[in-house]
Amino acid sequence: MAQRPTNWAGNLTFHVEHVHRPASLDELRELVTRSHRLRVLGTGHSFSAIADTTGNLVSLAGLPQSIAMDPDGTSVTVAGAVRYGELSEYLHRHGRALHNLGSLPHISVAGSCATATHGSGVGNGGLATAVTSMTVMSADGTVRTFHAGEDVFAGVVVGLGTVGVVLDLTLTTEPTYNVEQYVYEDLPRSELDDHFDAIMSAAYSVSLFTQWQDPLIRQVWVKHRPDRHGVWQGGETWHRARLADGPRHPLPGISPVSCTEQLGVAGPWQERLPHFRLDFTPSNGEEVQSEFFVPREHGLAAVQALHEVSSGFSHLVQATEIRTVAADTHWMSPYYQRDVVAVHFTWVKDQTRVLAALPLVEKTLAPYRAVPHWGKLTTMPADEVRAGFPRIGDFRELARTLDPQGMFRNDFVDRVVCTV
Numbered sequence: 001m002a003q004r005p006t007n008w009a010g011n012l013t014f015h016v017e018h019v020h021r022p023a024s025l026d027e028l029r030e031l032v033t034r035s036h037r038l039r040v041l042g043t044g045h046s047f048s049a050i051a052d053t054t055g056n057l058v059s060l061a062g063l064p065q066s067i068a069m070d071p072d073g074t075s076v077t078v079a080g081a082v083r084y085g086e087l088s089e090y091l092h093r094h095g096r097a098l099h100n101l102g103s104l105p106h107i108s109v110a111g112s113c114a115t116a117t118h119g120s121g122v123g124n125g126g127l128a129t130a131v132t133s134m135t136v137m138s139a140d141g142t143v144r145t146f147h148a149g150e151d152v153f154a155g156v157v158v159g160l161g162t163v164g165v166v167l168d169l170t171l172t173t174e175p176t177y178n179v180e181q182y183v184y185e186d187l188p189r190s191e192l193d194d195h196f197d198a199i200m201s202a203a204y205s206v207s208l209f210t211q212w213q214d215p216l217i218r219q220v221w222v223k224h225r226p227d228r229h230g231v232w233q234g235g236e237t238w239h240r241a242r243l244a245d246g247p248r249h250p251l252p253g254i255s256p257v258s259c260t261e262q263l264g265v266a267g268p269w270q271e272r273l274p275h276f277r278l279d280f281t282p283s284n285g286e287e288v289q290s291e292f293f294v295p296r297e298h299g300l301a302a303v304q305a306l307h308e309v310s311s312g313f314s315h316l317v318q319a320t321e322i323r324t325v326a327a328d329t330h331w332m333s334p335y336y337q338r339d340v341v342a343v344h345f346t347w348v349k350d351q352t353r354v355l356a357a358l359p360l361v362e363k364t365l366a367p368y369r370a371v372p373h374w375g376k377l378t379t380m381p382a383d384e385v386r387a388g389f390p391r392i393g394d395f396r397e398l399a400r401t402l403d404p405q406g407m408f409r410n411d412f413v414d415r416v417v418c419t420v
Contacts, residue, residue, distance in 0.1 A: 005057070008044040011377075012242060015054045018253060021062040023419065025167075028063065029141040031056060032165060032407075033179055039410055042111025045104065046375030047289050049412045050115065050160065052199050058165070059325075060110075066168070069094055069138060075132060076173055080110030080166040084127075085278035088270030093107065095171040098122045100205075101273040103321075113224040116333040118342065119273060120205040120323035122225075122296075128157045129328045130171040136164030141274045141408040143167065155391070155398045158330040160374060160417065162399045165280060166420040179204065179272035180232060181262045182226045183248045184241035187217035189307075191239040196300040199239060200324050204228060205273065208322040209250050214311035217241070218319075219248060223272055232264065245324045250275060251319050251346065276404055288351050291344040291373035293334040298368040299341030305364050306343070307408050313357040318346045332417075333390035334371045344373075382416045 004011050004237070017217060019041055019093055022028040032038060037055025044051070051057070060081035067078045067090045076096070078087050084098075085105030091097055094375045100119035103323035109127075111117075112218060113134075118126035135145040144164075146156050155162045163304050170399060187208070192199065200206050205223035210216050224232045236243045243266055247256035247263065256262075271277070287420050303322060319346040325335050345361070347354045358379045362370070371388035374376035378385075409418060 005052070006044075007046060009047060009288060009349070011047055011349065012049060012255050014041075014052050014057055016057045016349045017118065020055075020056055020058040020191055022058065022060075023062045025063070028058070028137065028165065029234075031058060032137055032139065033141045035139075035407060037407055037410065038165075039408065040080075041112070042081065042108035043106060045107050046115065047195050047377050048375055049410070051410075052109075052412065053410045055407075057389070060167075065349070069096070069173075070170075072252065074173060075170050076170055077133075077170045078109055079168050080337040081108050083108055083278075089278075091173060092176055092270055092324060093184065094266050095176050096328075097176045097269045098130055098171065098173060100130075101238065102127060103268065103275040105270070105274045105276070105278040108168055108186065112168065113169065114161055116330065116335070117373075117375070118335070120207055120324045120325065121341075122201045122339070123326055124205065125326045126330075126367070127329045128330055128333065129326075130173075131157050131169050132172055133170040135166055135169075136168045137406060138164045139403055154400055156327050156396050156402075157330045158332040159399075160332060160413055161410075162413055162417075163273065163402050164408060177225060177269050178266045180226060180264045180266050181260060181272045182222040182224065182232065182234060182264050183239050183262050184220040184222065184234070185218065185244050185248075186215045186237060187220050187241040188224070189214065189216040191241070193300065193304070195201050195239060196303075199298075200272075202234075203232070206323065209273075210250055210322070211252070211317055212307060212314040212320065216298060216307060218252070219244075219250065222273065226266065240412070250321065251303050253305055286349045288347045288354055289345060289348055289376050290347065290361070290378060291342060291376045292361070292365050292370045292378075293325070293340040293342050294365060294368040294370045296339040296341050299324075302343065302365055302370070305368075306361065309360055309364050312360045316347050316354055316357055318348060320345050332374075332389060333393045334373065334388070336389065340366040344376075344397075347377075351377070374380065387415055
């Protein structure tokens with residue numbers, strides 16, 4: 001019997017025995033129209049079962065990986081399986097940029113947008129907020145393009161894989177820009193308590209890394225845009241944290257060779273906004289991940305509450321990253337009409353113990369209206385997840401309209417989203 005494929009981290013083994021890789025649109029259409037159920041696999045960086053299926057699992061990596069700039073340069077149309085790293089390099093060569101990137105440039109554009117994957121910054125929306133149109137193949141093989149401004153557009157962009165096979169997306173761009181990256185160490189808890197909003201909004205993007213031990217914040221990664229904010233004013237000491245004297249990795253004891261350049265050396269946006277470089281594998285997958293989002297006004301209280309109970313889970317934490325995401329209008333986005341603080345856990349690769357610890361984390365965050373990342377591990381009951389998405393009923397009806405037979409759904413979507 002063939003060995004079944006797994007996700008990147010290896011914590012999830014898919015139900016199918018192989019992944020289909022059509023080499024043309026006609027081959028894809030033939031596969032789609034004969035499928036009872038089908039899900040599209042991106043780069044496999046999700047830790048949840050959102051991409052799993054008992055039907056056909058398909059990768060679009062064998063299709064032409066096209067990237068095309070519009071004539072006026074203000075937008076770019078990209079095949080769904082293209083990774084952000086390749087797209088970013090293309091844009092930079094053409095003097096253009098995206099507003100934000102995730103921590104990893106290795107993730108696909110379509111998969112990232114479908115799961116509301118994000119970068120960081122109090123004024124920066126998730127990656128899907130750059131999307132202005134999206135072309136999909138439906139269950140009957142027909143192709144349709146959705147455009148910004150249409151009534152259903154806000155429902156299809158963060159589509160959780162349910163609206164069809166995403167063939168390409170058009171993203172808005174801006175002129176290329178430089179970013180400076182600084183890492184500060186050992187931020188005292190008292191500074192965070194007294195200046196949380198000021199710290200999180202001090203630069204274009206700010207990430208806090210903690211292992212839930214004193215000092216609370218082991219590292220602060222600051223990504224500064226000189227074209228927006230002038231000269232960085234942090235200095236050698238900032239909020240009583242010390243400027244690192246060399247490059248750092250977010251996880252303790254790991255070489256920073258895979259990380260993007262630090263020490264305030266200015267460089268192009270695509271080489272600073274991610275934490276990790278495209279030409280390196282950032283980790284060997286020896287981890288599992290969870291992430292939860294709370295309204296920004298509750299961010300500090302949520303972090304303080306987690307610290308109070310951290311003895312119940314800190315022994316399983318490699319690192320926790322705390323950052324911000326700006327509100328958007330996508331129905332199934334955790335940031336729908338609310339600015340959020342994101343609390344991301346990189347756990348040791350012991351899923352049984354992590355799943356046993358997650359209820360404590362989730363119970364602690366529940367009073368702050370937390371919702372999980374669609375692609376990360378969670379034990380939150382489905383009804384509690386659904387309660388965090390006010391447009392989920394509209395999305396459910398849209399999914400049924402676009403895919404009446406539920407071909408693009410799976411057990412995860414049926415259980416969490418489509419069950420009433």
